[in-house]
Amino acid sequence: MLGFALNEEQKGVAEMVKDFGEREIYPTIKEYDRLHEMNPQALPRMAELGILGVNIPVRYGGQGFDYVTLGLVCEELERIDTTLRVVMSVHMGLNSMGLLQWGDEQQKMKFLKPQAKGEKYGAFALTEPGAGSDVAAIESTARRDGGDYIISGEKMWISLATTAHHFLWFARTDLNAEAPHKALSAFMVQDDMSGVTSGDIHGKLGVRAGSTGWVNCDNVRVPVRNRIGEEGEGFKIAMSCLDSGRFTVASGATGLIRASLEASINYANERQTFGKPIAQHQLIQQKIAWMQQWYDVSKLLYLKSGWMKNEGVRNTRETSMAKWYATDMSFKAAHEALQIHGAYGYSDEYDVERYLRNSRGAIIYEGTSEIHQLMQASYALGFRQDKHLRCELPAYDPELWGELE
Numbered sequence: 001m002l003g004f005a006l007n008e009e010q011k012g013v014a015e016m017v018k019d020f021g022e023r024e025i026y027p028t029i030k031e032y033d034r035l036h037e038m039n040p041q042a043l044p045r046m047a048e049l050g051i052l053g054v055n056i057p058v059r060y061g062g063q064g065f066d067y068v069t070l071g072l073v074c075e076e077l078e079r080i081d082t083t084l085r086v087v088m089s090v091h092m093g094l095n096s097m098g099l100l101q102w103g104d105e106q107q108k109m110k111f112l113k114p115q116a117k118g119e120k121y122g123a124f125a126l127t128e129p130g131a132g133s134d135v136a137a138i139e140s141t142a143r144r145d146g147g148d149y150i151i152s153g154e155k156m157w158i159s160l161a162t163t164a165h166h167f168l169w170f171a172r173t174d175l176n177a178e179a180p181h182k183a184l185s186a187f188m189v190q191d192d193m194s195g196v197t198s199g200d201i202h203g204k205l206g207v208r209a210g211s212t213g214w215v216n217c218d219n220v221r222v223p224v225r226n227r228i229g230e231e232g233e234g235f236k237i238a239m240s241c242l243d244s245g246r247f248t249v250a251s252g253a254t255g256l257i258r259a260s261l262e263a264s265i266n267y268a269n270e271r272q273t274f275g276k277p278i279a280q281h282q283l284i285q286q287k288i289a290w291m292q293q294w295y296d297v298s299k300l301l302y303l304k305s306g307w308m309k310n311e312g313v314r315n316t317r318e319t320s321m322a323k324w325y326a327t328d329m330s331f332k333a334a335h336e337a338l339q340i341h342g343a344y345g346y347s348d349e350y351d352v353e354r355y356l357r358n359s360r361g362a363i364i365y366e367g368t369s370e371i372h373q374l375m376q377a378s379y380a381l382g383f384r385q386d387k388h389l390r391c392e393l394p395a396y397d398p399e400l401w402g403e404l405e
């Protein structure tokens, strides 16, 4: 992206994903949402189309596009179905991009490559029953035993818990660390390792066609070569993965605002009250104007964050702002869209009630709005400054990204 213009590649990928979503996902989304099941074709088709490795370098099995393209893909996916964007948030943002940033060459070949090709699915195992916002409070442990670690603990609210093959798992390796965040380390736990079990959580408000669950490790033996980064780097790895995951949540939420806006425009032009289409009533127009504003600002915020990633510039602050704003506004947009649809919006005959339910979770996961407000205040007040990392997310380089093995 140069200036504000998208290049032909970026537009082409976005168009391809839009077409996939409209033709292959949209016709069945209500059915799977009612069934509380994932469309079994969704992940294999995303793999086939290269979506699961869209911004990973070709030598690691990906398609070699830039980070802005990832944002556009997430926008198009969530415009159709939030569950597909959630897949990108955990598989790509939180796991694959974490490997790209922190993994060594061998780990990239072993874990990232099959993930980028869509042969294996990745997930992010950070949150625990007693530790969500307070990451440093996780209780999962990893004890060194010769050439292995023995991992025990339970993770909760994990997207793709019962579907993923590779979990980026965070555990406490130092029980006497001087600061709580220095106690954590990151590991790649594989679903077929002895002692790994998982299950789905039922009764969710939204993202019903997606998989969210728990994962348990009971004395799981994990080789040292599966440790990502150094011992004690787990907190920083988790936070930098969240810098990528939050980008996908922000761009996805922007797509959900667009979906609410488009549904509202269509309905407002069709529905008549007081002898004219409701689009002619000023209070409806006000809601449409708000939604347009929320969409435009959310888009600018995520494009800025994507551009900074492309340039290799640290973007924790900007990505947090994009995530906070877009998710809060996608909930408001879905609420206004439902209001425009009146009683029809309250039934699942129309899409907007699903948009409202699906928008709510993103205000909690990957940093609650309250966490983002604290972060933004800390940056503005000068209490918080980003430090250089041992491994930064690599800047996008078209030549390097396109290089064959």
Ligand code: CAA
Binding pocket: 090, 124, 126, 127, 132, 133, 134, 135, 136, 157, 158, 159, 181, 235, 236, 237, 239, 240, 242, 243, 316, 364, 365, 366, 367, 368, 371, 375, 386, 387, 389
């Ligand atoms: N990248 C790398 N390192 C970072 C970082 C980042 N973005 N942010 C902070 N760090 C480093 C700091 O530089 C500091 O390093 P030093 O030890 O060298 O000084 C260290 O981490 C600790 O920093 P702080 O004590 O300042 O901690 P913090 O303020 O950054 O973090 C917090 C506190 C903001 C509450 C943070 O824990 C947080 O963001 N919590 C929310 C967690 C979250 O988003 N969870 C979502 C789970 S995943 C999910 O929801 C997905 C799903 O499956 C549904």
